[in-house]
Amino acid sequence: MFELRRLRMLHELALRGTIAEVAASLAYSPSTVSQQLSLLEREAGVALLEPDGRRVRFTPAGRMLAEHAARALELDEAARAALNTDLQALEPVRIAAMPTAAETIVPAALTILAERMPQLRVELAELPPEESLFELAARRFDLVIAEQYPGHTRERHVGVEHDLLGEDPIRIAMPPSEEPSTLRTLHDRAWVMEPAGTAVRQWAVQQCRAAGFEPDVRFEADDLTAHVRLVEAGHAVAMIPDLIWGSSQPTTTLADLPGHPVREVFTAVRTAARDDDRIRVVRDALAEAFAARG
Incomplete structure (x- = not known):
């Protein structure tokens, strides 16, 4: 054998x-x-x-x-x-989450799990979707929280299934001292975006091009919190998903993008583990936390 x-x-x-x-x-x-x-x-x-x-x-x-x-x-x-039915012998659930989910959805879900299944150990790593979905297929993690932007569907790995948590609106973020503006009027502003090569960067640049200009991407950062800080300080404008605010009030001026786009936030697990009670309970808690935000 x-x-x-x-x-x-x-x-x-x-x-x-x-x-x-x-x-x-x-x-x-x-x-x-x-x-x-x-x-x-x-x-x-x-x-x-x-x-x-x-x-x-x-x-x-x-x-x-x-x-x-x-x-x-x-x-x-x-x-x-x-x-896997013995609650005292449950193995940990290893989660990889994109930063906005790790900072907002996961803490709320852990609170729910602490009440419903305190025996369950949950471990978290913050990773970008491109990396976490690959590592899920490689069995480093049991569950991934990721996103995909309009027109940029994520690669589907063999033996992995996706389940939609919900839609997350994306808006223009401007310094708090400013009034809301249209995308087209921001053609001459400095932008902060995620690094070149990522799906969200490609999507954001396309939004600007559709509005008739090439964005001046002066700042790059993976962490959307850094985007918010640059906008708050008046150094840039950005495209920010609502999830970044969690249950807090926005600290920047927000304006709608053309067409009111949303990104899809989803969980992914290996098909072989979809009936695991640990995975099911965690996915349910994440769905509840996402629905209750704000």
Whole structure:
């Protein structure tokens, strides 16, 4: 029989591409990963990997076994979910959340969970959706909170399902001393946006171009709180989703964008874990927290 731990290493290698990245992800040394993959080759009785410069690449047999490894891991997870009924022995739920959700939805959901299932341990990491959705498929996390902007649908990973939490309006944020303005009238202003290459940056630039101008993106920041601070201080304007305010009152002047766009906020879990009571309870708490904001 194949050892599941070694099959997971092979699956991780198919996802990440290098033994060094597999080792970092699973908290092993590269030599340990190489040794375990060599043992897996002996169990399989065929070559699974071959040298490719300083890296390795899959043989046809290795690629086939990696596909079977993915299915074996899904079956193992589904079996564990079906057996996970002892509240005293619940494994932690590992969440990766985009910053606005980590700062607003998650704290409220944790309060709900503390009342309904105090035995459950929830662990949180704040990550951008591009990274967290990949790591969900790689089994580093159990649940992800992410978003997608109009016309920029997120990549759908095999074995992962999305569930809509709700819609989050996006508005123009201007210094608090100013009156609301239209997007077109802000053509000569300095902008703060998220880094180039992200879906939200592409979307925001397209909004400006549709209004007839190329934005002067003078500031870049992943953290939307930094966007708000720059706008509050009068150094920039921005496009800010309502979720950033949580239950607090906005500290900037807000104006509607053309067409009143909204981003979709969703949770994502692996299909094999969707019936896990831990995951279901956490997803329900997040949905309730999102609906109750403001």
